[in-house]
Amino acid sequence: MAGLEDLYREIILDHYRNPRNRGELEVPPAKVAEGFNPLCGDEIQVYLMVTDGMISDIRIGGQGCSISQSSASMMSTAVVGQTPGEAREVLRSFKEMMSIHEHGLDGEASPSDQRPDPSGLGDLEALRGVVKFPVRIKCATLGWNTLDQVLGQVDG
């Protein structure tokens, strides 16, 4: 049985209370994409500035729950300074961590829950507990899906 502490790790609450890289960037030169969680109405904007083939700045706008906000905040610190290709790699690893496999009716943890960290996701690992709460996965991935969209607008 998953408890609150699996979901609300300290680092998550910290990013929620003190979100990193909040705000906007001027578009253009930056790019922006907007994501919705159609289930709960959360929305998020991801602003991305790529300079010399590197993510030189990223900003997060919008509203959401602690999970979507902290996940986006962590995401912003994880990808800033990376190339778009590297960011896509992190994105892929994160989404893989979030992918649910067969959950039993009794909410057992999925196999991915026990796997060691193959990807060096670092702090983002704290979000692993979200897979025990399938409904919240959409919260955790909202920012990332929006990053995916905005990355689609940049080359390389």
Add this chain to the structure above:
Amino acid sequence: MAGLEDLYREIILDHYRNPRNRGELEVPPAKVAEGFNPLCGDEIQVYLMVTDGMISDIRIGGQGCSISQSSASMMSTAVVGQTPGEAREVLRSFKEMMSIHEHGLDGEASPSDQRPDPSGLGDLEALRGVVKFPVRIKCATLGWNTLDQVLGQVDG
């Protein structure tokens, strides 16, 4: 529990084997209407000739099961020689006999099943047992609903 003998009274089988007034009439001067039982595909044509305000001839065409065929045959003998108004009255009485009220899940007979004959339906009374077989009610009323249609084409 209703048995076969409730449904297939001897007089019904007789009308099925020896249908009265089968055939067609020339249209015009006669009127014709066609009825379908959408559930089983049965179809029937009722030809009606009204002369001097009286049903001077009626013919039944089409195909159907013993219940729909015998019911139409009995109907034809019941209304020939009547005025359209009198035929409508028989129609009303017959449909009333056929109307199902609440049947329990265990197929108890409906109240109308026990009622004495208020209408002088005569031979048609033999069809009363059909109400114990709700699916067959559409068979029994097919000819009558078609009569209703063709009566709609005549005046008076």
Add this chain to the structure above:
Amino acid sequence: MTTILDVAAVKADFPLLKREVHGRPIVYLDSAATSQKPHQVLDALNRYYEEINANIHRGAYHIAEQATTAVEDSRAALARFVGAPETTEIVFAKNATEAINLVAHSWGRTNLDSGDIVLLSAMEHHANIVPWQQLAAERGVEVRWIPVGDDGHLDFSDLDRLLDGVRLVAVSAASNVLGTLPPIRWIVEAAHAVGALCLVDASQWVPHQPTDVTAWNCDFVVFTGHKMCGPTGVGVLWGRSDLLNAMPPFLGGGSMIRNVTFDGFKPAEVPARFEAGTQPIAEIIGLHAAVKYLEAIGMEAIRDHERDLTAYALQTLSERLGDDLTIHGPNTVEDRGGTLSLAYRDIHPHDLSQVLDQHGVCVRAGHHCAKPLMTILGVNATARASLYLYNDKADVDALVDALVDAGEFFAL
């Protein structure tokens, strides 16, 4: 004559309410999303499958007749339950959503064209918005909105102007977010006065209050089985017979035809015309059991019980949580149902409902399929607690305790 509802006895009828969540007894406060089911309904489903399961309207054999009769008995019971003049005015659908889509496709696409206006309230559920927006996108029908005031009531101050040129008014009898109970009879009268029809989305009304479509004098009513103690998979459209008789079919397939040839088809009579394919037979029969269950308790008793409980909730919440808590919508029980949309401090509804879940308290977090209304409230989401016949004061107390606990958790 007030009937009294014995809530302990009622609660005992609902198997799910005996379960525990996270080691605590469940406190189910999400009946606006879907209600729990009494064992009487589950028994009816099992009885159907174990004794008379057969396809309907087509078999001459015994169990097929029993199944057919059971489905038609359900139709008759539903007609009585909502005060419909004719049994044939009851059309079964898979949910309220399909029922509204049926009207939008069949009546709407026959009667509405470019420039025609549909008037909705701004507190409608998406089920009563999107079908009309589809019509708008497809053929230039205009959608207009009755605004919602700060008090959570519809604002009729500009109604005359809004009604100008309107062909259909489509409103909810009870809001699934605010609990608001708009004056349906009065709205229908206003609609009819300008020659418009009125569709009432009674999804949040029929489970909680006595319903009389004849007294409402409206034209279409929809509601959904799973919110009224019935199974999932069945909804209901009631329509005035003259309207239904004039409407073309929506879904095409088996049972809705009078004849099919290589050249085309002729539709069947109403209601078969609108019931294509194998119906949700078990679900229709289960819904009948739900209606019987509700009738045995009495819709007046249910309404009174919920009103008392709502009053208790409004009072307790405000006493114990004070200004930390906002309850959206009307604040007196006279003009609201037991659906309470809450905002507690600045805790996001999703997080709130997650902490409440640890207490076994089930509330819904989200936009409740009413995004336009959310923009009026100025939020993305609310946490919604909704009461039903099986809830009691202890449930309300558990909600308040859990809210206090959530406040502490996120204040850390």
Add this chain to the structure above:
Amino acid sequence: MTTILDVAAVKADFPLLKREVHGRPIVYLDSAATSQKPHQVLDALNRYYEEINANIHRGAYHIAEQATTAVEDSRAALARFVGAPETTEIVFAKNATEAINLVAHSWGRTNLDSGDIVLLSAMEHHANIVPWQQLAAERGVEVRWIPVGDDGHLDFSDLDRLLDGVRLVAVSAASNVLGTLPPIRWIVEAAHAVGALCLVDASQWVPHQPTDVTAWNCDFVVFTGHKMCGPTGVGVLWGRSDLLNAMPPFLGGGSMIRNVTFDGFKPAEVPARFEAGTQPIAEIIGLHAAVKYLEAIGMEAIRDHERDLTAYALQTLSERLGDDLTIHGPNTVEDRGGTLSLAYRDIHPHDLSQVLDQHGVCVRAGHHCAKPLMTILGVNATARASLYLYNDKADVDALVDALVDAGEFFAL
């Protein structure tokens, strides 16, 4: 490796097959209309309602998560069961009929216009006829027919000419009247060769044979839960993801949106886009239990069992009833399923099935929602006996005995 089906053990799983009718054990031979349900499916329904009943995709609380997971698990299981490449290609509907209507409305009204041609077989069920005739009446789409030969097979002799200008071929994988099993893979190839898509109505296939939509290489497949040991109220559409992704929504309402504003809505991703309103949650979960049940027995074993039983039926019927009996459709088990449409002397099918009912034997009488095919057969109706995994030789014997008795009754 042939798995053997233990029919006595299977029969014991089905509560309804233990009942009596008119004092005789029931002999259920109407599975083409709807199948009986094993207790495993009823148990799953009860477990859902008693333990995790909650609306899905919207609640953060525990039982809502469990219900959501259970529904998505069912989707994944169905995808595997029919060989779908992607789980998101499985769309839930209320029955096969709605699934076809979904394609006709969403894909059809986007892609077909006046003069475009839809090619159907002349043995289709009304569910796969009327939606296309509606499209024909609405926008001048032309419906063309693959004829049926005297042998009960589709007649492809003129196929090249028939395919000219065709945009969609829509055929059944198994006829619900004749038992015919048309060569789907070959038909799909022919359709694709002229740039047409192919929709397969697998309502009478999926319950009885291993299914592989990838091997068929077709574009849409529909089937219906209640014919495959599942509950009423749920059907399935499988569609190629590139097609589904390009299709607009059909029913509008909750859950199928990405966003709704006063100005309009944006649809959600596939499959949510096509699942408006509260889904048949219990039914989807019950269907999963049915899939597990069928998989545990093995679809090959079921197919082999039915083939053996059909061979036995064909032989026994002809031995004992001789020329008094006509069996419509293919007369060898290699190219037919266990659906036997019968004509016995000149006894009307309705009367036949009525007498059979007195023996506890359930067969269907009527046009089986295939009126165009009936005109080809030159009849208004047939009596149809259809076999499934729980039927045995004793059931076939009971059918023959009852037919003999009916012959005597009406010969009086």
